[in-house]
Amino acid sequence: MFQNxxxxxxxxxxxxxxxxxxxxxxxxxxxxxxxxxxxxIRTAVSEAVTNAIVHGYESHGxxxxxxxxxxxxxxxxxxxxxxxGIEDVALAMQPFYTSMPNxxxxxxxFSVMQAFMDTLHVSSSPGKGTTVSMKKLIPAVSGDE
Amino acid sequence: xxxxxxxKRPQMGRKGNCMEQQTLRKxxxxxVTLGGELDHHNAASLRQSIDALLQDKSITELVFDMxxxxxxxxxxxxxxxxxxxxxxxxxxxxxxxxxxxxxxxMIKMAGLSPxxxxxxx
Numbered sequence: 499m500f501q502n503x504x505x506x507x508x509x510x511x512x513x514x515x516x517x518x519x520x521x522x523x524x525x526x527x528x529x530x531x532x533x534x535x536x537x538x539i540r541t542a543v544s545e546a547v548t549n550a551i552v553h554g555y556e557s558h559g560x561x562x563x564x565x566x567x568x569x570x571x572x573x574x575x576x577x578x579x580x581x582x583g584i585e586d587v588a589l590a591m592q593p594f595y596t597s598m599p600n601x602x603x604x605x606x607x608f609s610v611m612q613a614f615m616d617t618l619h620v621s622s623s624p625g626k627g628t629t630v631s632m633k634k635l636i637p638a639v640s641g642d643e
Numbered sequence: 644x645x646x647x648x649x650x651k652r653p654q655m656g657r658k659g660n661c662m663e664q665q666t667l668r669k670x671x672x673x674x675v676t677l678g679g680e681l682d683h684h685n686a687a688s689l690r691q692s693i694d695a696l697l698q699d700k701s702i703t704e705l706v707f708d709m710x711x712x713x714x715x716x717x718x719x720x721x722x723x724x725x726x727x728x729x730x731x732x733x734x735x736x737x738x739x740x741x742x743x744x745x746x747x748x749m750i751k752m753a754g755l756s757p758x759x760x761x762x763x764x
Contacts, residue, residue: 512682512683512684512687513684515682515683515684516680516682516684519680519682519714534745537714537745540714541714541716541745541749544682544714544716545716545717548682548683548716548717548718551683552683602686602690602721602722602724602725603717603718603721604717604718604720604721604724604753605717606717606720606752606753607717609752610716610717610749610752613752
């Protein structure tokens with residue numbers, strides 16, 4: 499089984515949202531994904547990292563951790579923060595629910611992650627932080643080993 | 644001696660990644676042309692600058708030209724939804740032109756399909 503992994507930690511600043519997208523795309527590229535699959539991964543990661551920055555750390559900064567794993571054709575990304583956590587994960591995952599309507603958050607973050615990745619798992623402890631795990635299978639196309 | 648070639652730096656904001664913006668006022672219509680990546684980082688400053696222009700209540704038609712937007716996540720949807728509410732409150736309208744298939748997919752997920760116009764401006 500082919501395996502590879504990558505671990506990053508960066509400041510929870512909004513400037514790093516694009517950095518996280520670029521980093522995850524660069525790592526996932528070795529699976530030879532289609533542009534659509536790569537866009538799915540970039541978008542899902544952008545949502546998870548933005549959540550960590552805006553909700554986890556309430557835009558006051560902190561460290562965001564991003565761990566990526568490749569196991570054969572399965573791509574996994576885990577985005578973690580050590581911020582305020584989520585009281586009610588099921589409620590937070592409701593489409594269009596937002597705890598910050600005044601900031602014009604659309605409440606679509608988790609829905610996007612769910613739609614664009616194959617699996618999504620969210621665990622959170624109030625006061626300790628949130629971990630978002632997502633997996634996506636990148637099927638081989640002819641020419642891939 | 645360091646090479647000073649013809650390369651141009653991308654137009655980076657003072658604090659981060661690229662988001663280009665141009666506005667054109669024509670009668671009661673305001674066209675906002677966006678380019679680059681529309682994420683949470685860029686949405687905040689865009690919101691401020693667009694809302695400053697929308698202080699002029701004679702603007703009743705807001706057009707977003709998104710043909711050079713390369714990426715948009717749900718923060719961009721938040722920006723569009725917010726401006727849509729502003730325009731609706733004043734009895735005006737909002738339309739979105741030139742979205743690529745990935746940007747369009749996000750817009751459709753948010754239920755904003757009626758705002759999409761196929762032809763770029």
